[in-house]
Amino acid sequence: MFTRTRSRSSGLRALISSLSLGTTLAVAAFAIPAFAQSQTPAAVEGCPGSTSLVATFNQSGGSWTSGAPNGVVVAGDGMTAQWWSSSKIIGLVITSGSITQNYTLDAPETAGTVKASDVKGSTGELSKIGFCAGGGAVPNPSSGSKISVGVSKTASCATTNTDGTVTVTGAITIVRHTPAGNPNSVAIRVRVARDTVYSGATILSQTSVAGLVGAVMNPGTTAIQEPYSVTFAPGSSTSFSNQIQVMVEEANSGLDRHKYYNARADFGLCAVSTPTPKPTPTQSVSGSTSTPSPSPKGSTAPQQSVQGATGTPGGVPNTALSSTSNGPWLPLFAALFLGSLLGLFTLNLRGRRA
Numbered sequence: 001m002f003t004r005t006r007s008r009s010s011g012l013r014a015l016i017s018s019l020s021l022g023t024t025l026a027v028a029a030f031a032i033p034a035f036a037q038s039q040t041p042a043a044v045e046g047c048p049g050s051t052s053l054v055a056t057f058n059q060s061g062g063s064w065t066s067g068a069p070n071g072v073v074v075a076g077d078g079m080t081a082q083w084w085s086s087s088k089i090i091g092l093v094i095t096s097g098s099i100t101q102n103y104t105l106d107a108p109e110t111a112g113t114v115k116a117s118d119v120k121g122s123t124g125e126l127s128k129i130g131f132c133a134g135g136g137a138v139p140n141p142s143s144g145s146k147i148s149v150g151v152s153k154t155a156s157c158a159t160t161n162t163d164g165t166v167t168v169t170g171a172i173t174i175v176r177h178t179p180a181g182n183p184n185s186v187a188i189r190v191r192v193a194r195d196t197v198y199s200g201a202t203i204l205s206q207t208s209v210a211g212l213v214g215a216v217m218n219p220g221t222t223a224i225q226e227p228y229s230v231t232f233a234p235g236s237s238t239s240f241s242n243q244i245q246v247m248v249e250e251a252n253s254g255l256d257r258h259k260y261y262n263a264r265a266d267f268g269l270c271a272v273s274t275p276t277p278k279p280t281p282t283q284s285v286s287g288s289t290s291t292p293s294p295s296p297k298g299s300t301a302p303q304q305s306v307q308g309a310t311g312t313p314g315g316v317p318n319t320a321l322s323s324t325s326n327g328p329w330l331p332l333f334a335a336l337f338l339g340s341l342l343g344l345f346t347l348n349l350r351g352r353r354a
Contacts, residue, residue, distance in 0.1 A: 045102040047132035048091040055131045057081075064129075078125030081114045084201050091132035092260075097124025102132070106151065106261040111243070113194060113206065118247060120191070120256040146186045147250050147257040148177035149217075155242045155265035158234070160272065167231045168197070168267055172209060172244050175223045187251035188217040194245040197232055204240070205232035216251050239268045 047053050055072040057064045064074040064081060071086030083089075088108035094101060096119035105112070116126045152173050158166035172193070176185060193212035197205040211226040234240070246261040 045093060045100060047093060047130065047134075048102045048104045051091050051132035051134040053093070053130050054087075054089075054133045057083075057129050057131075059125070059127050059129075072131050074129065078127070079116050081126055081129060082111075082203060083114065083129070083131070084111045085131065086110070087133060089131050089133055093128075093130035093132065094119055094126065095128035096122035096126050098122075100128070101258055104259045106259060107263065109243075109262055111198065111201065112245065112260065112262070113196060115192075115194075118192060120249070120254075145177075145257065146179060146184070147188055147248060147255065148179070148259075149188065149246070149248055149261055150175045150177060151244060151246050151261040151263045153242065153244045153263050153265045155267040157267055157270035158240070159270050161231070164233065165231050166234050166269060167229060168240070168242060169227065169229045170242070170265060170267075171225055171227050172212060172246075173223060173225045174212070174217065174246060174248075174261075176217055176221065185219045185221075187219055188248050189251040190215045190217075190246060191249050191256070192245060192247035193226075195228060195230060196243045196245070197230060198241045198243065199234070199237035199239070202237075204234065204237070205230055209244070212246070234269070239266070241266050 055066055055068060055070045057066040057069070057072070057074045059078050059081070062077040064076065066072070066074070072089075073084045075082050088110055089112075090105055090108050092103045092105070092114065094103060094114055096116045099119050099122045101119060103118075114126065114129060116122055116124065152175075154170040156169050158168040160166050172195075174190065176188065178185065190212050193209040195205075195207050195209050196203060207230060209226060209228055211228070212224075215224055215226070217224050230242070242265045244263050247257070247259070248261070249256045
């Protein structure tokens with residue numbers, strides 16, 4: 001009896017041990033792959049489509065450098081990078097923090113801006129940007145993604161303000177793309193709406209369009225439009241280009257569309273209207289040799305003129321002895337002269353008689 005009980009107890013302990021070992025192995029089987037997966041870095045994306053890498057820039061200490069720029073220039077720091085290219089760029093490979101993703105440009109560009117926050121989920125700085133070019137890179141907007149839009153913008157001529165700055169106004173329109181064969185739409189939210197004013201390769205202004213950032217295009221909505229107004233200092237420039245960069249995501253899930261939707265609008269300074277000057281009436285000032293204009297025929301108004309200092313005021317007698325004026329003094333002097341002659345003749349006659 002004792003022997004049988006002991007044998008049964010030994011078998012029970014062996015069964016419990018086996019179950020415990022099986023449980024441990026099962027837990028380990030699930031835990032190890034999960035741990036291994038969490039330690040595996042995400043795959044680093046390359047250039048999109050059939051494009052190829054033409055230049056790579058690395059950021060360190062707030063400066064961007066490249067061993068082979070191939071006509072590309074990058075300036076800025078770890079939070080914001082502005083780039084220019086002598087040829088059109090179709091895609092970017094951006095590393096921000098620990099995330100590296102590629103982004104297609106909806107319209108090939110020769111200039112643009114990248115911010116660290118453009119890479120969704122990144123909490124670090126920009127450290128690397130690759131520039132992609134080549135043929136057949138841009139996916140068709142109706143290729144199947146429901147998170148797809150088109151962007152356009154307008155720009156009026158810039159009006160000049162009293163402080164020397166200028167203001168340009170216009171509108172930005174975002175239109176939903178409907179994938180072929182997949183008409184059901186989703187809510188799309190605008191993540192980025194960046195407005196940049198260029199004069200040649202010089203950035204004169206860069207702002208975020210507040211009315212677009214966070215705007216949601218609900219299902220069934222085909223387009224949203226937002227007016228904008230940007231004031232900037234033009235310097236000596238008279239012609240400009242206004243660029244808009246838009247990034248979107250699915251509003252409900254937060255799924256990011258890795259694409260820059262961009263458009264441009266060129267504009268110049270508004271023409272400044274010059275008022276036509278009105279003629280100012282002039283008053284004639286006559287010198288001593290000028291002849292006064294006669295009064296109009298039939299007019300009884302006295303003539304008015306301003307005479308020079310050497311002129312003879314009208315109506316004032318000339319008392320000069322040599323004057324040939326036909327004034328009242330000539331007859332008087334003649335009478336006195338004749339009287340004197342008569343007196344002398346009388347005196348002479350009396351002297352002879354005596």
